[in-house]
Amino acid sequence: MNSPQLAEVLTNLRVGDQSFLITFYEQNRDLFARWARRRHRLEAAPAYELLRTVLLEFYDQVADGRLTKLPPNLRAYVYGMADEQMRADRTTEVLPVAEAGRRQRLRGLFSQLGADCQQVLMYFYFRGYNFEKVAGKMGFANANVARMQKSGCLRKLYELQWRTESGEALQ
Structure with missing residues:
Protein backbone atom coordinates (compact mmCIF):
# COMPACT_ATOMS: atom_id res chain seq x y z
CA MET A 1 0.00 0.00 0.00
CA THR A 91 -4.06 -11.14 34.89
CA THR A 92 -5.92 -12.32 37.94
CA GLU A 93 -3.81 -10.85 40.70
CA VAL A 94 -5.51 -11.21 44.07
CA LEU A 95 -5.99 -7.90 45.82
CA PRO A 96 -5.24 -7.39 49.50
CA VAL A 97 -8.39 -7.47 51.61
CA ALA A 98 -8.28 -3.74 52.41
CA GLU A 99 -7.92 -2.76 48.74
CA ALA A 100 -10.66 -5.18 47.68
CA GLY A 101 -12.96 -3.66 50.31
CA ARG A 102 -12.14 -0.11 49.22
CA ARG A 103 -12.88 -0.96 45.60
CA GLN A 104 -16.15 -2.63 46.59
CA ARG A 105 -17.23 0.50 48.52
CA LEU A 106 -16.30 2.72 45.56
CA ARG A 107 -18.25 0.45 43.23
CA GLY A 108 -21.29 0.84 45.48
CA LEU A 109 -20.91 4.63 45.58
CA PHE A 110 -20.41 4.71 41.82
CA SER A 111 -23.73 2.92 41.35
CA GLN A 112 -25.42 5.72 43.32
CA LEU A 113 -24.36 8.30 40.75
CA GLY A 114 -26.72 9.16 37.92
CA ALA A 115 -26.47 7.33 34.60
CA ASP A 116 -24.86 10.34 32.86
CA CYS A 117 -22.16 10.66 35.51
CA GLN A 118 -21.43 6.96 35.36
CA GLN A 119 -21.15 7.14 31.57
CA VAL A 120 -18.86 10.20 31.57
CA LEU A 121 -16.52 8.64 34.12
CA MET A 122 -16.51 5.29 32.32
CA TYR A 123 -15.65 6.93 28.99
CA PHE A 124 -12.87 9.03 30.48
CA TYR A 125 -11.24 6.65 32.95
CA PHE A 126 -11.94 3.17 31.64
CA ARG A 127 -12.04 3.68 27.89
CA GLY A 128 -9.38 6.39 27.87
CA TYR A 129 -11.39 8.80 25.74
CA ASN A 130 -10.23 12.40 25.56
CA PHE A 131 -12.67 15.20 26.36
CA GLU A 132 -13.55 15.78 22.71
CA LYS A 133 -14.54 12.14 22.28
CA VAL A 134 -16.51 12.17 25.57
CA ALA A 135 -18.33 15.30 24.38
CA GLY A 136 -19.18 13.62 21.08
CA LYS A 137 -20.38 10.41 22.72
CA MET A 138 -22.46 12.23 25.33
CA GLY A 139 -23.84 14.92 23.01
CA PHE A 140 -22.17 17.82 24.84
CA ALA A 141 -21.48 21.08 23.04
CA ASN A 142 -17.69 20.82 23.31
CA ALA A 143 -14.73 19.41 25.24
CA ASN A 144 -14.99 22.07 27.95
CA VAL A 145 -18.51 20.96 28.79
CA ALA A 146 -17.28 17.36 29.04
CA ARG A 147 -14.44 18.49 31.32
CA MET A 148 -16.87 20.36 33.60
CA GLN A 149 -19.27 17.39 33.67
CA LYS A 150 -16.45 15.01 34.61
CA SER A 151 -15.32 17.38 37.34
CA GLY A 152 -18.85 17.66 38.72
CA CYS A 153 -19.29 13.88 38.67
CA LEU A 154 -16.02 13.36 40.55
CA ARG A 155 -17.13 15.95 43.09
CA LYS A 156 -20.41 14.04 43.60
CA LEU A 157 -18.51 10.78 44.03
CA TYR A 158 -16.16 12.40 46.54
CA GLU A 159 -19.10 13.87 48.48
CA LEU A 160 -20.82 10.48 48.57
CA GLN A 161 -17.62 8.93 49.88
CA TRP A 162 -17.16 11.67 52.48
CA ARG A 163 -20.76 11.34 53.71
CA THR A 164 -20.41 7.58 53.95
CA GLU A 165 -17.12 7.75 55.84
CA SER A 166 -18.22 10.53 58.19
CA GLY A 167 -21.51 8.71 58.80
CA GLU A 168 -19.60 5.53 59.64
CA ALA A 169 -17.24 7.46 61.94
CA LEU A 170 -20.14 9.00 63.90
CA GLN A 171 -21.90 5.67 64.47
Whole structure:
Protein backbone atom coordinates (compact mmCIF):
# COMPACT_ATOMS: atom_id res chain seq x y z
CA MET A 1 0.00 0.00 0.00
CA ASN A 2 1.49 3.35 -0.90
CA SER A 3 1.24 6.59 1.08
CA PRO A 4 -1.76 8.20 -0.68
CA GLN A 5 -3.79 5.05 0.00
CA LEU A 6 -2.76 5.11 3.67
CA ALA A 7 -3.88 8.71 4.01
CA GLU A 8 -7.14 7.88 2.26
CA VAL A 9 -7.76 4.93 4.61
CA LEU A 10 -7.24 7.11 7.68
CA THR A 11 -9.51 9.83 6.31
CA ASN A 12 -12.23 7.29 5.52
CA LEU A 13 -11.96 5.75 8.99
CA ARG A 14 -12.20 9.16 10.66
CA VAL A 15 -15.46 9.94 8.85
CA GLY A 16 -16.96 6.58 9.79
CA ASP A 17 -16.29 4.46 6.70
CA GLN A 18 -15.35 1.07 8.10
CA SER A 19 -15.11 -0.78 4.78
CA PHE A 20 -11.31 -1.06 5.14
CA LEU A 21 -11.69 -2.78 8.51
CA ILE A 22 -14.41 -5.09 7.20
CA THR A 23 -12.17 -6.12 4.30
CA PHE A 24 -9.22 -6.56 6.66
CA TYR A 25 -11.37 -8.76 8.92
CA GLU A 26 -12.63 -10.91 6.05
CA GLN A 27 -9.15 -11.39 4.58
CA ASN A 28 -7.36 -12.09 7.87
CA ARG A 29 -9.82 -13.81 10.20
CA ASP A 30 -8.79 -17.39 9.40
CA LEU A 31 -5.10 -16.55 9.68
CA PHE A 32 -5.81 -14.73 12.94
CA ALA A 33 -7.76 -17.74 14.26
CA ARG A 34 -4.78 -20.02 13.55
CA TRP A 35 -2.46 -17.58 15.30
CA ALA A 36 -4.82 -17.31 18.30
CA ARG A 37 -5.13 -21.10 18.53
CA ARG A 38 -1.33 -21.54 18.52
CA ARG A 39 -0.53 -18.62 20.80
CA HIS A 40 -3.50 -18.51 23.19
CA ARG A 41 -5.32 -21.82 22.64
CA LEU A 42 -8.47 -20.06 21.44
CA GLU A 43 -11.05 -21.81 19.31
CA ALA A 44 -12.20 -20.16 16.08
CA ALA A 45 -15.37 -18.43 17.37
CA PRO A 46 -13.68 -16.69 20.35
CA ALA A 47 -10.76 -15.77 18.08
CA TYR A 48 -13.11 -14.13 15.59
CA GLU A 49 -14.76 -12.21 18.44
CA LEU A 50 -11.35 -11.10 19.72
CA LEU A 51 -10.40 -9.87 16.24
CA ARG A 52 -13.66 -7.90 15.97
CA THR A 53 -13.08 -6.37 19.41
CA VAL A 54 -9.51 -5.39 18.56
CA LEU A 55 -10.55 -3.89 15.21
CA LEU A 56 -13.22 -1.81 16.94
CA GLU A 57 -10.62 -0.58 19.43
CA PHE A 58 -8.32 0.24 16.50
CA TYR A 59 -11.19 2.17 14.87
CA ASP A 60 -11.78 4.10 18.11
CA GLN A 61 -8.07 4.96 18.27
CA VAL A 62 -8.18 6.38 14.74
CA ALA A 63 -11.53 8.14 15.18
CA ASP A 64 -10.60 9.97 18.36
CA GLY A 65 -7.09 10.90 17.26
CA ARG A 66 -5.01 8.61 19.45
CA LEU A 67 -3.65 7.02 16.26
CA THR A 68 -2.63 9.57 13.63
CA LYS A 69 -1.01 7.29 11.06
CA LEU A 70 -1.45 3.72 9.98
CA PRO A 71 1.21 1.40 11.36
CA PRO A 72 3.64 0.09 8.73
CA ASN A 73 2.47 -3.48 9.37
CA LEU A 74 -1.19 -3.30 10.33
CA ARG A 75 -1.53 -7.04 10.85
CA ALA A 76 1.36 -7.09 13.35
CA TYR A 77 -0.14 -4.07 15.13
CA VAL A 78 -3.56 -5.75 15.40
CA TYR A 79 -2.01 -9.01 16.59
CA GLY A 80 -0.06 -7.05 19.20
CA MET A 81 -3.26 -5.41 20.42
CA ALA A 82 -4.92 -8.84 20.66
CA ASP A 83 -1.92 -10.27 22.51
CA GLU A 84 -2.04 -7.37 24.95
CA GLN A 85 -5.75 -7.89 25.56
CA MET A 86 -5.30 -11.62 26.15
CA ARG A 87 -2.51 -10.96 28.66
CA ALA A 88 -4.67 -8.38 30.44
CA ASP A 89 -7.56 -10.85 30.60
CA ARG A 90 -5.30 -13.47 32.18
CA THR A 91 -4.06 -11.14 34.89
CA THR A 92 -5.92 -12.32 37.94
CA GLU A 93 -3.81 -10.85 40.70
CA VAL A 94 -5.51 -11.21 44.07
CA LEU A 95 -5.99 -7.90 45.82
CA PRO A 96 -5.24 -7.39 49.50
CA VAL A 97 -8.39 -7.47 51.61
CA ALA A 98 -8.28 -3.74 52.41
CA GLU A 99 -7.92 -2.76 48.74
CA ALA A 100 -10.66 -5.18 47.68
CA GLY A 101 -12.96 -3.66 50.31
CA ARG A 102 -12.14 -0.11 49.22
CA ARG A 103 -12.88 -0.96 45.60
CA GLN A 104 -16.15 -2.63 46.59
CA ARG A 105 -17.23 0.50 48.52
CA LEU A 106 -16.30 2.72 45.56
CA ARG A 107 -18.25 0.45 43.23
CA GLY A 108 -21.29 0.84 45.48
CA LEU A 109 -20.91 4.63 45.58
CA PHE A 110 -20.41 4.71 41.82
CA SER A 111 -23.73 2.92 41.35
CA GLN A 112 -25.42 5.72 43.32
CA LEU A 113 -24.36 8.30 40.75
CA GLY A 114 -26.72 9.16 37.92
CA ALA A 115 -26.47 7.33 34.60
CA ASP A 116 -24.86 10.34 32.86
CA CYS A 117 -22.16 10.66 35.51
CA GLN A 118 -21.43 6.96 35.36
CA GLN A 119 -21.15 7.14 31.57
CA VAL A 120 -18.86 10.20 31.57
CA LEU A 121 -16.52 8.64 34.12
CA MET A 122 -16.51 5.29 32.32
CA TYR A 123 -15.65 6.93 28.99
CA PHE A 124 -12.87 9.03 30.48
CA TYR A 125 -11.24 6.65 32.95
CA PHE A 126 -11.94 3.17 31.64
CA ARG A 127 -12.04 3.68 27.89
CA GLY A 128 -9.38 6.39 27.87
CA TYR A 129 -11.39 8.80 25.74
CA ASN A 130 -10.23 12.40 25.56
CA PHE A 131 -12.67 15.20 26.36
CA GLU A 132 -13.55 15.78 22.71
CA LYS A 133 -14.54 12.14 22.28
CA VAL A 134 -16.51 12.17 25.57
CA ALA A 135 -18.33 15.30 24.38
CA GLY A 136 -19.18 13.62 21.08
CA LYS A 137 -20.38 10.41 22.72
CA MET A 138 -22.46 12.23 25.33
CA GLY A 139 -23.84 14.92 23.01
CA PHE A 140 -22.17 17.82 24.84
CA ALA A 141 -21.48 21.08 23.04
CA ASN A 142 -17.69 20.82 23.31
CA ALA A 143 -14.73 19.41 25.24
CA ASN A 144 -14.99 22.07 27.95
CA VAL A 145 -18.51 20.96 28.79
CA ALA A 146 -17.28 17.36 29.04
CA ARG A 147 -14.44 18.49 31.32
CA MET A 148 -16.87 20.36 33.60
CA GLN A 149 -19.27 17.39 33.67
CA LYS A 150 -16.45 15.01 34.61
CA SER A 151 -15.32 17.38 37.34
CA GLY A 152 -18.85 17.66 38.72
CA CYS A 153 -19.29 13.88 38.67
CA LEU A 154 -16.02 13.36 40.55
CA ARG A 155 -17.13 15.95 43.09
CA LYS A 156 -20.41 14.04 43.60
CA LEU A 157 -18.51 10.78 44.03
CA TYR A 158 -16.16 12.40 46.54
CA GLU A 159 -19.10 13.87 48.48
CA LEU A 160 -20.82 10.48 48.57
CA GLN A 161 -17.62 8.93 49.88
CA TRP A 162 -17.16 11.67 52.48
CA ARG A 163 -20.76 11.34 53.71
CA THR A 164 -20.41 7.58 53.95
CA GLU A 165 -17.12 7.75 55.84
CA SER A 166 -18.22 10.53 58.19
CA GLY A 167 -21.51 8.71 58.80
CA GLU A 168 -19.60 5.53 59.64
CA ALA A 169 -17.24 7.46 61.94
CA LEU A 170 -20.14 9.00 63.90
CA GLN A 171 -21.90 5.67 64.47
